[in-house]
Amino acid sequence: MPNRTRPFAPSDVASSRMDPDAPSSPSGTDLPGRPAAARAERLTKVYGAGETRVTALDDVSVSFAAAEFSAIMGPSGSGKSTLMHVMAGLDSATSGEAWIGGTPLSTLKDKGLTALRRDSVGFIFQQFNLLPTLSAGENITLPLDIAGRKADPDWLAQVVDAVGLADRLGHRPSELSGGQQQRVACARALASRPAVVFADEPTGNLDSRAGAEVLRFLRRSVHELGQTVVMVTHDPVAASYADRVVFLADGHVVDDLRDPTAESVLDRIKALEVPLHDAEA
Numbered sequence: 001m002p003n004r005t006r007p008f009a010p011s012d013v014a015s016s017r018m019d020p021d022a023p024s025s026p027s028g029t030d031l032p033g034r035p036a037a038a039r040a041e042r043l044t045k046v047y048g049a050g051e052t053r054v055t056a057l058d059d060v061s062v063s064f065a066a067a068e069f070s071a072i073m074g075p076s077g078s079g080k081s082t083l084m085h086v087m088a089g090l091d092s093a094t095s096g097e098a099w100i101g102g103t104p105l106s107t108l109k110d111k112g113l114t115a116l117r118r119d120s121v122g123f124i125f126q127q128f129n130l131l132p133t134l135s136a137g138e139n140i141t142l143p144l145d146i147a148g149r150k151a152d153p154d155w156l157a158q159v160v161d162a163v164g165l166a167d168r169l170g171h172r173p174s175e176l177s178g179g180q181q182q183r184v185a186c187a188r189a190l191a192s193r194p195a196v197v198f199a200d201e202p203t204g205n206l207d208s209r210a211g212a213e214v215l216r217f218l219r220r221s222v223h224e225l226g227q228t229v230v231m232v233t234h235d236p237v238a239a240s241y242a243d244r245v246v247f248l249a250d251g252h253v254v255d256d257l258r259d260p261t262a263e264s265v266l267d268r269i270k271a272l273e274v275p276l277h278d279a280e281a
């Protein structure tokens with residue numbers, strides 16, 4: 001690969017997971033030459049019925065390009081987690097469609113969804129969700145071990161190196177700091193080399209220094225390892241590590257910012273939240 005900072009071209013990652021015959025995005029939100037790793041088209045998610053009916057997502061169309069680091073921001077209850085869960089195949093849509101690569105999720109039955117979540121999607125949670133009795137190394141390969149698959153040793157070595165935990169693999173989670181535990185969880189999400197990693201407030205439980213380590217790793221996994229990461233965060237500084245920020249409010253995409261800085265993110269949040277608070281008052 002001529003470009004040293006990108007040992008894997010986006011197309012390498014995309015082509016290994018995606019259907020080359022898949023139609024291009026009808027929403028036209030894909031960047032030229034960048035296939036979508038994950039895409040939603042007119043996605044609606046309604047919880048409950050009658051009095052308790054909540055429209056968590058209202059006709060959301062959004063596309064996340066391969067080998068890009070995207071952040072999702074928005075007020076509490078705006079639908080960020082719901083969007084990630086539906087796009088990751090952890091929850092079903094009420095209407096609309098979500099794709100991982102070229103695969104429309106609504107066409108998959110239980111077995112197909114399980115395989116897709118196992119092979120093509122990584123998830124990182126706010127609570128690290130590591131198994132306390134296993135070492136860091138065992139936690140990282142656990143999903144592959146359960147699936148009876150062997151990790152690609154070269155890939156795993158790159159991920160472990162990038163996460164900066166090569167000398168901690170034998171430690172149990174209780175012997176690691178919070179930031180180190182979350183980096184183990186990041187490595188676990190990347191171990192299968194998924195088409196897309198969804199991270200729901202991955203730095204929410206970390207102090208700013210440990211959070212910065214995790215963010216640097218996520219950014220490195222995108223810009224050096226060619227992975228695709230979609231991260232929910234409330235923190236403008238965390239969002240500034242991303243290539244792009246999508247803003248949600250009330251189940252809608254209300255803004256989309258490229259090459260964010262903490263200041264530009266804060267400005268957008270202020271612009272978006274004034275009318276929201278007015279509406280609530």
Ligand SMILES: Nc1ncnc2c1ncn2[C@@H]1O[C@H](COP(=O)(O)OP(=O)(O)OP(=O)(O)O)[C@@H](O)[C@H]1O
Binds near residue numbers: 054079
């Ligand atoms: N399982 C559920 N059953 C009923 N309502 C739900 C369920 N999950 C989410 N909701 C509702 O859907 C809306 C969106 O929730 P969601 O968790 O996606 O918000 P969020 O943007 O992730 O918020 P936060 O920043 O607080 O995590 C909220 O009104 C929430 O109460």
Ligand SMILES: [Mg+2]
Binds near residue numbers: 080081082200
């Ligand atoms: Mg949430």
